[in-house]
Amino acid sequence: MAPPIMLLLLLASFLIPTQTQFQVEAKDQAFTSIVISQKGLDFLKELLVTEAVSSIIPLQVPQIKKSMRVPFLGSVYMVVSNITIYGIDVGSSYIKLGDDGIAIIASETTCNLSMNWYYSYSTWVAPVEVSDEGSASVKVEGVEVGLTLGLGIQEGTLKLSLKDCGCHVKEISIKLDGGASWFYQGMINAFEEQIGSAVENSITKKLKDGIVKLDSVLQALPKEIPLDDDTYLNATFVNDPVLSNSSIGFEINGLFTARRKPSVSEYHNKDSKALVACSDPSKMLGIALDEAVFNSVAATYFDAEFMQWTVDKIPDQSFLNTAGWRFVIPQLYKKYPNHDMNLNISLSSPPVIKISEHNIGAIIYADLIIDVLDENSVIPVACISLVIRASSSVKLSGNNLAGSMKVDDFSMSLKWSNIGNLRMYLIQPVVWTVIQTVFVPYVNSHLGKGIPLPIVHGFTVQNGELLCSGSRIMVCSDVTYEPSDSNNLNGFLQSLSKYTPAT
Incomplete structure (x- = not known):
């Protein structure tokens, strides 16, 4: 019955x-x-x-x-x-x-x-x-x-x-x-x-x-609950259920892991949390996700080498020709006049996500490599290290937890160069434009899809x-x-x- x-x-x-x-x-x-x-x-x-x-x-x-x-x-x-x-x-x-x-x-x-x-x-x-x-x-x-x-x-x-x-x-x-x-x-x-x-x-x-x-x-x-072909959510129950006179409490591992190889990133240090509660008693459903869950997603995709892409189209296409950089990096234009370019962006380590009461912050470490296209070859000419500090917002999209980010500030330094020293203060506005017009929309297109709630x-x-x-x-x-x-x-x-x- x-x-x-x-x-x-x-x-x-x-x-x-x-x-x-x-x-x-x-x-x-x-x-x-x-x-x-x-x-x-x-x-x-x-x-x-x-x-x-x-x-x-x-x-x-x-x-x-x-x-x-x-x-x-x-x-x-x-x-x-x-x-x-x-x-x-x-x-x-x-x-x-x-x-x-x-x-x-x-x-x-x-x-x-x-x-x-x-x-x-x-x-x-x-x-x-x-x-x-x-x-x-x-x-x-x-x-x-x-x-x-x-x-x-x-x-x-x-x-x-x-x-x-x-x-x-x-x-x-x-x-x-x-x-x-x-x-x-x-x-x-x-x-x-x-x-x-x-x-x-x-x-x-x-x-x-x-x-x-x-x-x-x-x-x-x-x-194991699949996120995609390469990543799954560890849905293993941990510890015995906690029964009171008005609720049943559960804990699951909740981290995302690569199917093909274990993640080598350190994101599983967890501080003990005392209380989990919904502020609105009229709601029927609630789940608390530790920031380690989000860091595990980032680390898993980083280990799978998904967080790198080549930029060959941007709103201002002139930035993808050495002529657009002639006043910023004159030696680049002098050595490769009117050559088309690519920008290779790759994360150098997994993003670090921090959740506080009033903010969801992320620190992103990335390398921006400037490539010159010379006939059938690609010539890397310089690499700029970026530290991007961003804040994020989250929303519910169906049964997914989706989000978007905006850049608060960033810093940059020259990692290596084959064309001599670069004046970073001149390059900074160009890099900022690339971050805002290329990097942020690309990241938000993926954050908008979200991760599934279990x-x-x-x-x-x-x-x-x-x-x-x-x-x-x-x-x-x-x-x-x-x-x-x-x-x-x-x-x-x-x-x-x-x-x-x-x-």
Whole structure:
């Protein structure tokens, strides 16, 4: 019924927040902190109840046989078969969180059943067997279901365990159809207790089977979420979940790593963070990303040698001919008059990203190499080292965390030259123009695409806000859900285990 599906929200829990403060005491390295709040649980509960019911019904209940001796009639044999729960109406349900685990209660639930009945008896008066049969509709009311679940971490994935499970039927009514049903109604009512017990056992067994299935899906969740063909997010869970009376807290590694070779850059030093909280308690979803996550993206792309490009077109194309530099670097024009040029820009080390309460700053170390094109050859003539200090802004773009940067200032020095000494104060305005018209738009074109938030397929952030605090970024948002190619539970489970990154 509905309750086992509540735990699917844990599968969707690569995020969900609350205003509740979440204490982070990492034993291992974790750079993404997650909290599932009561409001988030309630949202997913309402969303998943329908899918839970559709996954359970129709539910077949074992047939029931009964025989008895009745005065003046003799031996009576009764069978109720093909008992099928075809409808479930969940009145109310809730989740209670505590130190012992996750308690899930569903009450005021009604089940509608159909069944076939068969009745026969033989009497001592005459050796004749009398029988009749027909169908019946059954309404089971006041069904209460409860289970307690434990949640832990096993080899980097979530481990679900069933601590307690039970189902209780308060009231049952049977209405016979067919045959001489009016005559047998009183006797068939004797099956009420057995039918109620069979319903309890069937629902309990279904719940237990569902928890086993959920646990297997949790174990199969990917530990690597692709950003592209070369980079993936390390989604390994770290440390045991933290349960309070109003939230469930998780930590994942959260760093991006190259698929083909490990990053050699040092970005995984993490200071302990005391509190993670969304300032707006009305938001359903929140996730804290440590600045190490962003530095890991930068370091991974740097190690993959993606952060270098050749500039052969700029808004003022005259800067790509030595004639445009004749007053800035006269010896360049003298040695290579009217030669076309390229500018090679490459980062000399990974950018360093720092997040503070009021600013997201970046320090970028780059080399600008001036190339002269001489017939079929490319001649490097000088290299200028740049230290660019920039500030960035971030925004939510769908399920991606995107951004843009602007340059605050930069410094430059001559690294080497094949054309003699350069007067840097003359070159600085030209380099500034190149940075503003080429470098910044190029970087922003990539930042605008963003990095995917680790959100399960089908869920979308909505009405989000961002908060920078204590060297990390907190995303606080509501969520919506749109089913993909399947509206049933199996399809939903498959969409979770086959996680695809947001685009």
